[in-house]
C-alpha cells in the first residue's frame with residue numbers, strides 16, 4: 001500500500017523512499033506481478049534460480065506455494081538461516097541449468113541466476129520442454145544484460161559460449177565498458193562487446209520463443225526488466241497495464257541514467273581523493289624539508305656570528321699591539 005503522506009504526516013513518502021536501497025534490483029519489488037500470476041494459476045511448487053539474499057523466496061511461499069526450491073551455488077550464512085526458518089523453502093546448493101532435471105517439475109520457474117545467453121537459453125530449453133503448463137518469470141531482460149552477457153561463473157560454459165569479458169562495466173553514457181560503470185566488483189564480469197548472436201538474456205529469450213510454439217512474452221520494463229513467459233492469454237491480458245508500459249520504460253531509463261552518472265561521480269571522487277592524498281604527502285614531505293633547512297640555516301647563522309665575534313676579537317688584539325709594518329698592512333685591510 002502506497003503511503004502518500006498527510007497534512008499531519010507530510011514526510012511519510014520521503015521516509016518510505018529513504019528506506020529503499022539506492023539501487024533497486026530485487027524481484028521482491030514485483031510482488032504485485034506475482035500476485036497476478038498466482039491469481040491466474042494454481043502455484044504450489046516454485047523453482048527459484050538465483051536467490052542471493054532470499055528477500056523474495058518467502059514471497060513465493062506467502063502467496064500460496066507449499067514448496068519453493070531455492071537454487072543458488074553460493075548461499076550466504078544469512079540466506080541459509082532465512083531458508084531454515086521457513087519450512088516451505090528448500091535450499092538447493094547447485095548450479096542451474098544442470099540441476100533443473102533433478103528437481104520436481106514446478107508450476108512457476110523464476111530465472112534470475114547467471115545472466116548470459118548460454119545459461120538462460122539452456123534453462124529455458126529445459127523448462128519449456130518439460131513444464132509446458134508452467135509460468136516462467138525472468139529477471140534482467142533489459143539493460144545491461146539484454147544484449148550483453150554477464151558471467152558469475154563462466155568456467156562451466158563451453159569456450160564457444162563465452163564472449164571475451166572484462167571486469168569493467170557498462171554505462172548509459174557511452175557504448176564502451178568503463179571502470180566507472182556498472183561493475184561486478186569481483187562477483188561477475190561482462191562481455192566486452194554488446195549485441196550480435198548468442199549474446200545477452202533477451203536474445204536467449206527470443207531464440208527460445210522461436211524454438212517453442214505457443215509461448216508468449218510479457219515484458220515489464222522496470223527494475224532491469226522482468227519477463228513473464230506463458231501460454232495463458234488470460235494472464236497476458238491481466239498483465240496488460242504493466243506490459244511494454246512507456247511510462248515504466250521512461251522511468252527505468254531515467255533511473256539507469258541517474259545511477260550510472262552517480263557511479264561515474266563516485267569513481268571520480270575516489271580518483272580525486274587519491275590525488276589529494278598524494279598532494280598531502282608531498283606537502284608533509286616539503287614541510288619536513290623546510291624544518292630541516294631552517295635548522296641548518298640557524299646553525300650556519302650561529303657559526304657566522306661566532307666567526308664575526310672571533311674576527312672582532314682579533315682586530316681588537318691587533319689594535320692593542322704596537323704598530324709594526326705587518327700590523328699596518330693588516331689594519332689597512
Ligand SMILES: C[S@@+](CC[C@H](N)C(=O)[O-])C[C@H]1O[C@@H](n2cnc3c(N)ncnc32)[C@H](O)[C@@H]1O
Pocket residue numbers: 025026027028049050051052053054055056071072073074094095096097112113114119152153
Ligand atoms: C541477481 S542475484 C539474484 C537476486 C534475487 N533473485 C532477487 O531478486 O532478490 C543472482 C544470484 O544468482 C546466483 N547464481 C549465479 N549463477 C547461478 C547459476 N548458474 N545457477 C543458480 N544460481 C546462480 C548468484 O550466486 C546470485 O546469488
